[in-house]
Amino acid sequence: MLRYTLKRLISLMLSLAVASLVIFAVIEIAPGDPAQFMLGVNAQPDTLAALRAELGLDTSKPDRYLAWVGGMLQGDFGTSYTYRTPVAGMIADRLWVSLPLTIYALVISILLAFPAGIYAASRRGRIGDAAMMGTTQLGVAIPNFWFAMMLVLVFAVNLRWFNAGGFPGWDKGLRTGLHALTLPAIALALPQASILARVMRSALLDVLGEDFMRTARAKGLSRGQAIWRHGLRNALIPVLTIIGLQVSFLLAGAIIIEQVFYLPGLGRLIFQAINARDLIVVESVVMLLVFVVITVNFMVDLAYAVVDPRLRTRT
Amino acid sequence: MSLLEITGLSVSIAGKPILRNVDLSVAKGEIVAVTGESGSGKSMTAFSVMQLLPENAEIGGAIQLDGTELTALPEAQLCAMRGARIGMVFQEPMSALNPVKTIGDQVVETILIHGALPRDQARAHAHEMLSRVGLPPDQFSPTRFPHELSGGQRQRVVIAMAIALRPDLLIADEPTTALDVTTQAQILDLLKGLVSEFDMGLLMITHDLAVVSDMADRIVVMRAGEVVETGPTRQLFARMNHPYTRMLFEASRHSVELPEKHGAEALLSVQDVVRAYRLPRTKLFGPAEYHRAVDGVNFTLRKGERLGLVGESGCGKSTLTRAILGLEPVQGGQILLNDAPVYTERGADLAVRRGMQVVFQDPFGSFNPRHRVARLITEPYHLLDAPPTGAERADAIAEALRAVGLSPDDARKYIHEFSGGQRQRIAIARALIIKPDLILFDEAVSALDVSVRARILDLVAELCESHDLSYLFISHDLSVVRTITDRVLVMRAGRIVEEGETELVFSNPRHPYTQALIAAAPVLPDIDIDHRSHPHV
Numbered sequence: 001m002l003r004y005t006l007k008r009l010i011s012l013m014l015s016l017a018v019a020s021l022v023i024f025a026v027i028e029i030a031p032g033d034p035a036q037f038m039l040g041v042n043a044q045p046d047t048l049a050a051l052r053a054e055l056g057l058d059t060s061k062p063d064r065y066l067a068w069v070g071g072m073l074q075g076d077f078g079t080s081y082t083y084r085t086p087v088a089g090m091i092a093d094r095l096w097v098s099l100p101l102t103i104y105a106l107v108i109s110i111l112l113a114f115p116a117g118i119y120a121a122s123r124r125g126r127i128g129d130a131a132m133m134g135t136t137q138l139g140v141a142i143p144n145f146w147f148a149m150m151l152v153l154v155f156a157v158n159l160r161w162f163n164a165g166g167f168p169g170w171d172k173g174l175r176t177g178l179h180a181l182t183l184p185a186i187a188l189a190l191p192q193a194s195i196l197a198r199v200m201r202s203a204l205l206d207v208l209g210e211d212f213m214r215t216a217r218a219k220g221l222s223r224g225q226a227i228w229r230h231g232l233r234n235a236l237i238p239v240l241t242i243i244g245l246q247v248s249f250l251l252a253g254a255i256i257i258e259q260v261f262y263l264p265g266l267g268r269l270i271f272q273a274i275n276a277r278d279l280i281v282v283e284s285v286v287m288l289l290v291f292v293v294i295t296v297n298f299m300v301d302l303a304y305a306v307v308d309p310r311l312r313t314r315t
Numbered sequence: 316m317s318l319l320e321i322t323g324l325s326v327s328i329a330g331k332p333i334l335r336n337v338d339l340s341v342a343k344g345e346i347v348a349v350t351g352e353s354g355s356g357k358s359m360t361a362f363s364v365m366q367l368l369p370e371n372a373e374i375g376g377a378i379q380l381d382g383t384e385l386t387a388l389p390e391a392q393l394c395a396m397r398g399a400r401i402g403m404v405f406q407e408p409m410s411a412l413n414p415v416k417t418i419g420d421q422v423v424e425t426i427l428i429h430g431a432l433p434r435d436q437a438r439a440h441a442h443e444m445l446s447r448v449g450l451p452p453d454q455f456s457p458t459r460f461p462h463e464l465s466g467g468q469r470q471r472v473v474i475a476m477a478i479a480l481r482p483d484l485l486i487a488d489e490p491t492t493a494l495d496v497t498t499q500a501q502i503l504d505l506l507k508g509l510v511s512e513f514d515m516g517l518l519m520i521t522h523d524l525a526v527v528s529d530m531a532d533r534i535v536v537m538r539a540g541e542v543v544e545t546g547p548t549r550q551l552f553a554r555m556n557h558p559y560t561r562m563l564f565e566a567s568r569h570s571v572e573l574p575e576k577h578g579a580e581a582l583l584s585v586q587d588v589v590r591a592y593r594l595p596r597t598k599l600f601g602p603a604e605y606h607r608a609v610d611g612v613n614f615t616l617r618k619g620e621r622l623g624l625v626g627e628s629g630c631g632k633s634t635l636t637r638a639i640l641g642l643e644p645v646q647g648g649q650i651l652l653n654d655a656p657v658y659t660e661r662g663a664d665l666a667v668r669r670g671m672q673v674v675f676q677d678p679f680g681s682f683n684p685r686h687r688v689a690r691l692i693t694e695p696y697h698l699l700d701a702p703p704t705g706a707e708r709a710d711a712i713a714e715a716l717r718a719v720g721l722s723p724d725d726a727r728k729y730i731h732e733f734s735g736g737q738r739q740r741i742a743i744a745r746a747l748i749i750k751p752d753l754i755l756f757d758e759a760v761s762a763l764d765v766s767v768r769a770r771i772l773d774l775v776a777e778l779c780e781s782h783d784l785s786y787l788f789i790s791h792d793l794s795v796v797r798t799i800t801d802r803v804l805v806m807r808a809g810r811i812v813e814e815g816e817t818e819l820v821f822s823n824p825r826h827p828y829t830q831a832l833i834a835a836a837p838v839l840p841d842i843d844i845d846h847r848s849h850p851h852v
Contacts, residue, residue: 211410217367218405219425219476220398222390229424230413308415309460 001312004305012298019290024065027283033057038081038277051081055280068283077284082276087284090269097167098258098265101181101188102250108189109196109246116193117200122227124205132197139194148187148260155183165262184261188254192246199242203235210234236307244300248293317342318516319364319484323376326359328369333359334540336376341484341516346507348519348531348548350563352764356540357520361486364518365403366393380484399429402477404506406489408469412461418472419445419457425479444475448505466628467498474505481513488520495627495791500835503530522764524567525794525837528552536560552840562766568839569769570798571776578618582653582785583639583753588612589647590634590809608634610809611648616753616787621779623800623817624789625832631809632789636757639787641668653752669698672746676758678738682730689726692716692745699749715744718781719774736767740774747782754786760795772799793836797821805829 028034035051036043056064071078077087120132156164162183170177207213208231216226255267266285273281305311317340326334334356341347349357362368364378366385378385380400385393397403405411412421422441426432432440442452448471461469470490477485487506491499507530510517521527527534527548534551536544536559544557555561590609608631616622626632638645641663650657655667672695675681682691689712696702703711713723719740730738739759746754756775760768772795778784790796796803796817803820805813805828813826824830 211405211407212413214367215403215405215411215473215476216413218365218397218403220394220396220428221424222394225428230416233415234413310414310462 001305004312005302008298008301012294015294016291019294020069020287021065023283023286023290024068027279028061028064034279038279040277054079054081072284072287078280080273080278080281082273082278082281087281090281091266091285091288094264094266094269096170097181097263098251098254098267100177101185101254101263101265102247104178104181104185105188105192105250106243106247108185109193110243112189112193113196113200116197118204118227118232120197120201121204121208122223124208129201133201136194136197139190140198142191144187144191145256145260147190148184148257151183151187152260165260167263181263184254184257184263187260188250188257192250196239196242196246200235200239203238204231207231207234233307237304240300240303240307244296247296248289251292252289318345318381319518320379321360321364321377322379324360324363324378325375326356326363326368326372328372332540333372334363337537337540337542339518339535339542339545341518343483343516344510344514345533346510346517346519346531347533347535348521348527349535349537350521350524350527351537352522352563352766354539355537357522357537358488359540360537361403361488361518361520364484364486365397365401367397395429398425398477398482399431399480400482401484401486402480402482404470404473404477404485404487404490406492408466408473408493411473412469414461417458417460418450418455418464419452422457422472422475422479425476429480431480441475441479444479445472447509448472448475448478449501450475465498467494467502470494470498470502471505474502474509478509478513478515482515484516484518485510486518486520489522490519491526492521492523496793496837497627497831497835499526500837503837506530523837524563524765525839528840529837536563549840552842564839564842566765566769568794569765569772571772573621573776573799573801574780576617576619576621576801578620580618581615581651582618582620583616583787584651584654585612585614585635585639585648586651587648588635588638588645588650590631590638590643591646607809609638609645612806612809612811613648614804614811614814616785618752619783619785620802621785621800622787623796623803624787624806625791625793625796625803626806627791627832630806632806633757635806636673636755636787636789639755640671640673665698669695669749670752671755672749672751672753673755673757674739674742674746674759676761678735678742678762681742682738684730686730687726688716688728688730688741691730692726692741692748694745695749695751711748715748716741718747718778719744734767735763736771739763739767739771743771743774743778747778750782752785754784756786756788756790758790759788761790761792768795775799793821793833805832 033052035048035055035057039048039051052058056067075088077091079085080087080090083090116132116136120129123129152164156162163180167180168176204227208227213226213230216230217223221229252267252270254265255271257263258265258267266289270282270285273285319339319341321337321339324334324337325332337356337360339347339349339360349360351357359368363374364385366388368374374386376386380396385396388396412418419438419441422444423437426437426440427434431437442457445452445455445457450468450471455464455468461472464472485506490506491502494502503526506517506519509515519530531548534546534548535542536551536557538559544551544555544560546554551560552564555564588609589607589611591605591607594604594606610631612635614622624632624635637643639650639657641657644658652667652670655664657664657667692712692715693702693708702708712726716723716725721737721740721744730741733741742759760771763771775784776799788796788800800817802815803817804811805820805826807828813820813824813829820829821833824833
């Protein structure tokens with residue numbers, strides 16, 4: 001297990017190093033002057049020179065790369081050109097919305113998907129299975145911004161249970177914060193839950209056909225017990241893979257939902273930064289997202305090994 | 316009163332009858348074997364007793380265990396009975412255990428779900444059971460996972476689970492079919508010992524008549540969902556009233572006459588061949604370790620010779636086969652076909668390779684289901700520089716199909732339209748079509764029913780006559796190798812431990828391993844059917 005973890009950890013480090021190089025190369029080494037690009041064609045020469053100095057464009061490329069990476073390692077992501085504030089602070093503010101929203105949506109997704117998938121698999125071919133699969137089909141097909149607007153119409157505008165948008169901040173209390181994130185989390189979770197439920201169902205159906213499920217029944221376990229004790233853990237591998245992919249998607253892919261609910265999340269930050277040609281922010285946020293995706297994959301790899309003992313001894 | 320009494324059992328699945336009017340009984344301490352070929356309904360009979368039939372199955376008739384009618388029992392009571400009063404052992408030990416739970420936990424579970432003992436005592440009892448089946452906890456930690464055990468050891472775990480609560484009835488569905496002969500002998504001994512020790516009834520399902528004759532007190536012969544003959548083992552073998560029973564018996568010990576071989580020049584020459592695999596590193600630094608799957612093997616196959624290669628799983632015979640075919644490079648020694656090396660620095664030499672063809676074990680997995688037979692059997696043509704086309708190709712296809720007893724019209728069909736035996740014929744046609752000097756039969760008849768196997772062996776013998784075949788016949792089945800080869804190699808742990816004329820090796824084995832192999836193989840009772848008076852049917 002230690003060897004396995006070490007191997008994964010080394011692969012994580014290497015992936016991060018490669019990713020940082022690629023991001024740096026794309027943004028800094030790509031043809032054209034980043035400072036010129038950020039300021040536009042009508043920039044004054046002295047403003048341009050000032051920005052070039054600020055970006056360190058007068059130093060060599062390797063030096064710039066090392067300075068960038070070194071800064072990030074110390075938590076210094078540079079200063080946003082548009083807002084004139086440290087990028088680290090901006091990202092931290094947004095993360096406080098995006099991360100809880102991601103986790104919230106993921107929890108809802110799992111809570112919906114697991115029972116739905118298990119239910120459908122245990123009633124394979126019957127009406128309950130068909131109904132569940134029909135529902136998840138709809139869940140995958142409905143655009144989440146439309147679903148988000150329906151949620152706003154029903155629960156905010158008509159029933160007035162929730163606010164239609166905005167985020168009051170965590171200093172108003174955990175409940176208030178979670179309350180504000182509930183509708184967006186549901187809107188984000190629905191399609192994810194539908195996909196996850198379908199994966200859960202097919203993974204479980206595969207496992208149900210295995211010989212050891214028959215052994216479990218021959219021991220005297222009921223159908224339900226056999227699924228619970230022997231089926232689920234074996235079905236988790238493909239499910240974990242999908243969950244890993246969803247975390248990354250939820251964290252960065254929530255732009256539209258953030259827009260609908262007017263939430264100050266990471267998605268909106270990167271959207272605004274691109275519009276404002278604020279390369280410093282774009283570079284840092286992209287690196288952060290890459291970091292999160294790779295770290296989540298690393299954790300999924302570890303989770304595989306926890307679930308499946310065969311992976312612990314393999315190289 | 317019998318322990319298990321099945322009367323008039325009929326089962327149909329989705330309207331298709333699977334079992335018809337099956338009568339069968341098992342008494343305490345009795346071993347009853349149900350035998351027959353695939354599709355005879357023997358496994359379905361076992362699952363009917365467990366009441367673990369597919370959901371769309373309809374069941375009629377009666378199954379009584381100690382007077383309790385099982386077909387009428389509600390599911391909750393069936394759960395309480397399964398595992399406690401009836402234990403079951405399955406064919407595939409490799410997949411019958413949950414890969415993510417330790418073996419100890421899986422045995423304990425049987426005890427706990429029936430609430431037989433509190434947790435700590437259950438664990439102690441489970442360890443006792445594991446010791447009983449030959450896996451004492453001080454040598455085989457119960458915290459091991461199934462993938463850390465061999466097939467035979469896994470089957471012992473399955474047995475420990477099945478007998479943990481001392482069931483009245485044990486059902487064993489082909490319990491040794493997936494195991495090596497020496498392991499098979501140990502498992503059969505274990506089952507026999509448990510039956511007398513626990514005074515259990517054992518209902519054993521097996522296709523292997525030799526195993527049956529060694530083990531069973533009584534035999535039930537099934538065909539196509541019906542019981543055709545039943546009786547005490549000795550009596551049944553002595554009488555064999557039903558022609559199907561006789562056919563099974565004859566097919567099981569089927570032997571063929573091979574034509575005299577001729578020629579003394581070497582066709583295939585294997586010299587000091589070493590095939591080593593790098594093992595996963597156990598230390599971060601230090602040299603990598605290697606496993607020598609084939610360790611200095613030497614032999615020569617002469618033209619016209621039929622050579623056998625026997626050995627148990629893991630002995631390296633498949634690895635050696637792949638090396639001979641040039642599919643993998645060897646790490647030492649060389650393999651020559653007609654004095655030319657099969658494997659060169661640039662990979663397998665196709666010009667040499669076209670002199671060899673192979674027939675694999677699995678008649679279901681070794682064909683592309685989307686191609687027609689004509690395309691399937693002409694696959695070896697890609698080895699030729701100028702493969703025949705047009706009428707010449709069609710003639711070659713027709714000839715190859717006719718040679719294996721099929722019709723040239725079959726060339727237009729897809730592989731799913733054929734039975735297992737026919738598919739194996741097509742595999743042989745595929746091997747014959749470029750008229751190779753050497754054919755490798757890699758467990759080519761191991762997956763077939765005895766009657767089909769007998770006909771394929773006949774076919775091979777006929778082809779020896781008509782096509783002058785030379786082949787290497789790789790098998791774990793000693794009785795088949797004995798009849799179909801002139802000379803035999805016995806392989807163990809990567810080395811050839813004995814080599815000689817087949818009949819000589821089998822009648823007078825010299826190496827202790829060969830002796831053990833032959834002693835472990837179950838044998839049919841020696842009955843001369845032709846010179847025996849039997850009533851007409």
